[in-house]
Each structure stands twice: as C-alpha cells, then as structure tokens.
Amino acid sequence: MTTEATSTASTASTPKSLKLFYCYARADKANRDELDNHLSNLKRSHQIASWSDREISPGVEWETAIDKELNTAHIILLLVSSSFMSSDYCYGVEMKRALERHKAGKARVVPILLRTVDWEDAPFSKLQVLPANAKPIIRWQRRDDAFEDIAKGLRKVVKELQILLKNEEERLTLNNLKRYEEALFAFDQAIQLNPTNALTFYNKGVILRYLNRNNEADVAFKEAKELGDSL
Template sequence: MILPSVFFSYCHADEELRDQLEKQLAMLKHQGIIETWHDRRIIAGQEIDKTIDEHINSDDIILLLVSPDFLASPYCYDREMRRALERHDSGEATVIPVILRACEWHHAPFGKLMATPTDGKPVKQWADLDDAFLQVAKAVRAAATHRQTKQAALASPSARATPAAGMPPGVVASSLPAQSRPGPRSSNLRLAKTFTQRDKDQFKAETFDYIAKHFENSLNELEERNPGYEGSFRRIDANRFFSTIYEDGKDVARATIYLGGMLGGINYIQGEKLDSNSFNESLSVDCDDQSLFFTNLGMSAYGSSRGQKLTQEGAAELLWEQLIGPLQSRSNHPHRR
C-alpha cells in the first residue's frame, strides 16, 4: 500500500514554523503512516513549478500553512490553495488548514474546512509550540488513517470484481497508479541552526515591545468587556512599563514589566517600581538547534510551569496571567470581595 503523501503549501516567511511542524510529524513517518514533501526537496536540475505542480496534483494530504504572508502570496493563494481545494472537493485529496499566525482566514475559500490546531487558534498564540503542533500531528494522523482505510476498501476483492468503464476486465481505477512519484529519499535533511548573541538580544528586545503592546491592548479590551473596571498602561522608557487595573476607581492590580536586571531577561514585579531589579517572574532567551524561545523561572503560582518553550505570544500571555490571575481567582470566590 502506498503511503499517504503530505504536501506543505506555505510561504517561505513561515519556513521555521514549517520545520517545527515537520519535526512533530516525525513519529508518523517512523511508523510508516505518511511521507512528506515541500519545495525545499526540489533538487538541482528539476523544474521548480513543474515539480511543485506534480505534487499538488498527486499528493494525498495538503496542509495549508496559513498566515498573513500565505494569504498575501499570489502563488500560495491563487495557485496552490485553489488547486488543493479543487482536489479536496472532488475527493482526490484531503486539505487541512493549519493556522500558523493570526489572520483573516475565516473568509477565505478554505474557511469552510475544519482547521487545526484546536478551534483554529493560531500556532503562535499557544504558550508552547509543541502543544500546538501536536494537535496538527493528530489531525494529520486521523486524515492519513482515513485515506488508508478507504484505499484498502477500494483494493478489496469486491472492489476489484467490477472493472471501471472503458478498462479491460480485471483492471479497476483503484489499481492504477495515480501518478509517478519521485524516487525514495530521506526526509531527515534538517541541519542545525546557530544563533548569535545579537540574534538573542534582538529577539528579546522585539519580544519586550510585543509584550508591551499585548498588555496595552489587553487592558483596553478588559475595560470594554467588564463594566466597573478600568485599565491603565504607561510606558516609562524603552525598557520599562506600568500596568494597572482599577475596580470602581480602586487599584486592584499593579505591575511593572522591565527589560534587563540581574538575569538580563524580561521581568515581572508586582506594583510600580521605577528602579527595582527584583522580580516575581522572569523570562530568559534560550534556543535549540532550530529556533529561539523563552523559558520562565516558574516562581509564580500563575501561568505556565517552568521548562516550556515559549513563543512571543506565549511569553506575553504568561506575564499577563500574573496580573489578571489573582483577580480571576478572587472572582471565583465572591466571599473574598
């Protein structure tokens, strides 16, 4: 039985996320459940467009790695995505939208399909990328198993008994090769990446700015959704900002988030502190052989446990939970008010 082949339709701006996803699919490949292909497998001398077209027209499962860059790409959106949906509608392939980054994807032609990770929550908004891509891997496993079951049913004696129209006796459509595929090759082609101190410093600075914007927007939204509550955001300088939540005019939560300090990371401390280098929680930049991420000390009772690989979104959400977590716990116990 030919293994279901998985085609990655993606924009090169999301190549790092594609690599992370393929790593999560490794178990399925080890078990002989799927094989994978993307355009980085094109070898010297092959025609790029022709080779991609061969796969988009023959592979069994097509993953649309959706992001703002994917939607803005004429090649991804107008060519690969539209052809993928044609094959999905005809039953030739299974299309699975994988939402990598937040974007207006619900109104796209594939918006009618069940997306992954769970509930279409963008991968980058998960506190841990591994958790998000695990959901994707489970969806791919289910799709591959379904296609193999269907293929086995078509190949059964009862299915072979009736020849397809226009074919000689004993020959049925399911016994014909869909299309010739490239010869066997390893999918283990990933090489380790290296990250300089400049890369880490830039990632940390960009994440701090992201966290500041995340807090400012969250405070505004909190105020709109919860009558009686007000949020206040104040940027002190490039490396520090204050966030305050008021209930009926009384401050019920205050925090300072600052860059640097003793550990040189991104730090959270309760209250408004202009010069303090202490912290209640701290995030540090780390890396593996593929990507940069944050880890936290796990000093607080609120937020993710220590040891997770946090994206920018995951880091912001963990620190936001330090601010709002005590209020949420209090609201679950009205007698504490």
C-alpha cells in the same frame, strides 16, 4: 501464477505511504520544518511521506515539480499566515488547485493556522482547521502542545484516508475478479468451439491460477501441454 497476476496481487496487499504536501509561504519555513519534525512518528511508521519545495533538485523546473507533487498528494496542508494570504502563488495557484482536488475527492486539504490573520470567508474557511478551536500556533502558551495537537489531528486524517483507500482497492479487486470470471467464461466458450487449441487451455489456466482455483488450473495446463506436444 504469472508475473502479471503476482504483481496485481502484491500491489493490492502492499501498504503505501500517503503523500503529504506542504503549501506554505517562504516566511513560514521555520514553522514548516518544526511541524515536519512533529510528524516524524507518522513518517517513521511509513504512514506518510512529506514533500515540500526544498526537495526539488538543482536544475529542475520548480513549477513543474510542484505541480506534479501537488496533483498526486493525498493530504495537502495549507500553512495559513499573513504571508500565506498575501502570496499570489500560494493563495492563487497552489491553494486553488488543492481545493479543486479536495472538492473532487482526490485529496484532503487541511488548513493549519500558524499565525494570527483574518481568514474569514477565505476559500478554505469552511474546512475544519488545526490546531483545535481554530487557535493559531502563535497563541499557544507552549508551541509543542500546538504541534502535538496538529499531529494527532493529522493522524486521524491519515487513518480515515487509509480506510477509504483500502475500500477503493477492494472495490477495484472485485471489479478485476468480475473481469476474470468473464474472461474464464469466454475461454470455456472458445474451448467448446475448438477443443484442440493449446493456447486457449493455457490462458484458461492462467486465469484459474489467479482466482486460486489451482486444481482446475493444473488440469488446464496439463491439457495445454498435451495438446502442444501432439502438434
């Protein structure tokens, strides 16, 4: 199998962590850190990789870094509080972009209610929120119970997205197979027109190898070698 084919096959079968992005106000950093700790099980099992602005290295343009991560995240958490609602950047920039990606089906936005605040009719108000029953963390008798509820809810989101991504990979794989079958047909047509072209036989062998039609691939490679040796 060629390097390209091996790479394609391994990419399709390699599990990838879902990227999780925190959209939060600076005043809620402690809550963000506590939530991230409660997501450790998902992170240790490589199901998610979380990111926030504290990952930005010194000297890096912070807005560019945030845009890059926000635009590639699978899951975007809106950490809702009065501080979040009053932040022009969180509310007007990050949340706006997050909801655009959610609407386009490119990310899943999950509002997390940290503190009591009026969020009725907010742009995210139609989305299912966490913790359960739209009860902000601050109202729970035990904070750990609230964070556990959030972690379990996000685990469900992760499982759903993993299934969706797997289905998409399978769809792309089927499309690739269709293209390889079309290429194989084209090589057969070319061989009929010029049965002495060693390169055509070699390329046909590469396609057959990718399709796991190994016996046919061996025949094509043998023919290519014999034609090449005769030149």
